[in-house]
Amino acid sequence: MKSALEKLNRIDRHILRELQADGRITYAALAERVGLTTTPCIERVKRLERDGYIKSYTAAVNPEQLDAGLIVFVQIRLDRTSKQSFEEFKNALIDLPEVQECYLVSGNFDYLVKARLADMAAYRVFLQDTLLSVPGVQGSTSIMVMEVVKETLAIPVPYS
Amino acid sequence: MKSALEKLNRIDRHILRELQADGRITYAALAERVGLTTTPCIERVKRLERDGYIKSYTAAVNPEQLDAGLIVFVQIRLDRTSKQSFEEFKNALIDLPEVQECYLVSGNFDYLVKARLADMAAYRVFLQDTLLSVPGVQGSTSIMVMEVVKETLAIPVPYS
DNA sequence: ACTGAAAGTTCCACAGA
DNA sequence: TCTGTGGAACTTTCAGT
Numbered sequence: 001m002k003s004a005l006e007k008l009n010r011i012d013r014h015i016l017r018e019l020q021a022d023g024r025i026t027y028a029a030l031a032e033r034v035g036l037t038t039t040p041c042i043e044r045v046k047r048l049e050r051d052g053y054i055k056s057y058t059a060a061v062n063p064e065q066l067d068a069g070l071i072v073f074v075q076i077r078l079d080r081t082s083k084q085s086f087e088e089f090k091n092a093l094i095d096l097p098e099v100q101e102c103y104l105v106s107g108n109f110d111y112l113v114k115a116r117l118a119d120m121a122a123y124r125v126f127l128q129d130t131l132l133s134v135p136g137v138q139g140s141t142s143i144m145v146m147e148v149v150k151e152t153l154a155i156p157v158p159y160s
Numbered sequence: 161m162k163s164a165l166e167k168l169n170r171i172d173r174h175i176l177r178e179l180q181a182d183g184r185i186t187y188a189a190l191a192e193r194v195g196l197t198t199t200p201c202i203e204r205v206k207r208l209e210r211d212g213y214i215k216s217y218t219a220a221v222n223p224e225q226l227d228a229g230l231i232v233f234v235q236i237r238l239d240r241t242s243k244q245s246f247e248e249f250k251n252a253l254i255d256l257p258e259v260q261e262c263y264l265v266s267g268n269f270d271y272l273v274k275a276r277l278a279d280m281a282a283y284r285v286f287l288q289d290t291l292l293s294v295p296g297v298q299g300s301t302s303i304m305v306m307e308v309v310k311e312t313l314a315i316p317v318p319y320s
Numbered sequence: 321a322c323t324g325a326a327a328g329t330t331c332c333a334c335a336g337a
Numbered sequence: 338t339c340t341g342t343g344g345a346a347c348t349t350t351c352a353g354t
Contacts (some may be wrong), residue, residue, distance in 0.1 A: 003278070004225050018219055018288065023183045023217035028347055038348075040322055055220045057183035061176055061315050067164050068315050071263065075270065090309050097316035103231065104307035112303065116315065120161070126277050143272065147264035149250050152314055155221050155228050155276065156257030188330055200339055202332070 005158070008053070011036065015044055016053065016157045023057045060153065068098075068116035071145035072123055074131060077138045085136030086110075092134045098126055108127040165318070168213070171196065175204055176213065176317045183217045220313065226277035228258075231305035232283055234291060235299045236271040245296030246270075251292045258286055 005013070014053045015069055018025060025033075048054045053160035078085045086104075093102050093113065101114040113131070119124045123142075132140060165173070174194045178185060185193075191201035206268060208214045213312065223229055246264075253262050261274040265319050274290070277283045283302075 004227050007225075018228075020221060021218070023219045026347060037323060039324085039350085040350075042185075043321085051225075052222050053200035053224050053225055057217065057219050058181070058313055059176070059183045059217050060161040060215045060313065060316075061180060063315050065164050065167075065211075065213055066176075066315050066317065070166070094310050095283035099310060100313075101311050102309040103305040104309060105233070106304040107308060108302050111309070114306075114348095126193070145263040145272075146266060149262040149264060149271070150254050150259060151261050153218055153220065155223050155226050157221075157226065186330060187332090197340060198331075199333090199341085203338085 010159060012044055012048060012053075013157045013159060015041070015048065019045070019054065019057075020154045020157070023059075030060075059101040063116055067118040067122075069118055070117045070123060071148070072115050072117065073145070074113045074115065074127065075143070076113060076131065076143040077140070078110045079136045079138050080110075082136065089134055089136055096130065098130075170319060172204055172208060172213075173317045173319060175201070179205070179214065179217075180314045180317070183219075209263045214234065223276055227278040227282075228284060230277045230279055232275050232277065233303040233305070233306070234273045234275065234287065235301040235303070236273060237268075237300070238292065239296045239298050240270075242296065249294055249296055256290065258290075 008016070011034050015030065015034075018030055018033055027038050027042050030045070031038045034041065036044075045054070064132070068158060076089075078089055089111065090102075091101055093111075098115045099113055099116060100116055101112075103112045104110065105112045115123075117126055127140065127142065131137065168176070171194050175190065178190055178193055187198050187202050187205070190205070191198045192320055194201060196204075205214070236249075238249055249271065250262075253259055253271075256275075258275045258277055260276055261272075262274045264270065265272045275283075275286060277286055287300065287302065291297065
């Protein structure tokens, strides 16, 4: 079984690195960085997009300045007796703008939710009125983030 | 105290939404979407960048296709007796490419680390040879992600 | 799969309101 | 802070290797 990265040659991996570092780089500048002219460079980028290596491009905005400076992880335990609970919970959660990540995880609880809130007041409202009022939720444990040590979106792509 | 969002007018918030949804949109198209001509639109984007609302632009790549399909959260307990441990730990962690997020958190353990690995074999190596061999680490608990329900980078910016 | 060039867009600085 | 304009830069297509 070939590793996923080996399907991409050195230039493609270089392109992925550059586009992760600067998603708005021009094709002309990108081509120069990876040692191509613009035409084949654009072709490679389009193929990376088509093949799903690049899902989208996005501006990374600063949560601190946008009423979302508080990060909290909430472990949610669901009522396991009904299988319907899981689907209901997912559907309820997926549209909440405060919820940035949600995972089904191993262990004593069922879901791990990462949310961004303005402050503790907003957190209390979110937990009580939103999360805990979803049908099937049995209990929760919150982990408050005191300090962000690292937070990156980048997937490492080796060998320049 | 004015909320952070209220420092931005409707057009600026609209720009932030559009750039989060498509980080490579041309200024011409962005200007049309927000109802401006290109010159003032570019000025607003540059100001949002200067004022730190926009931190960077990035391509979102697919971890599944890049040997990083497995997500694991590791709770790390540190030796609390030495204050030096915290700095050492942070410095050791911050450069690890597998570590996508790292937080100092409240509760029984000290750090919560989110890492992306190729598979369970890579996870075991990472935990033993990398995380647990950092000086000052007393213990760890791992939470394996079974299913990704939601994973977004976007910070909600209300009122179009 | 790449080069180079031509034609069409976009960017961006400047003048003006 | 906006509109409009013109030259430079960039994108994109196409013929050729």
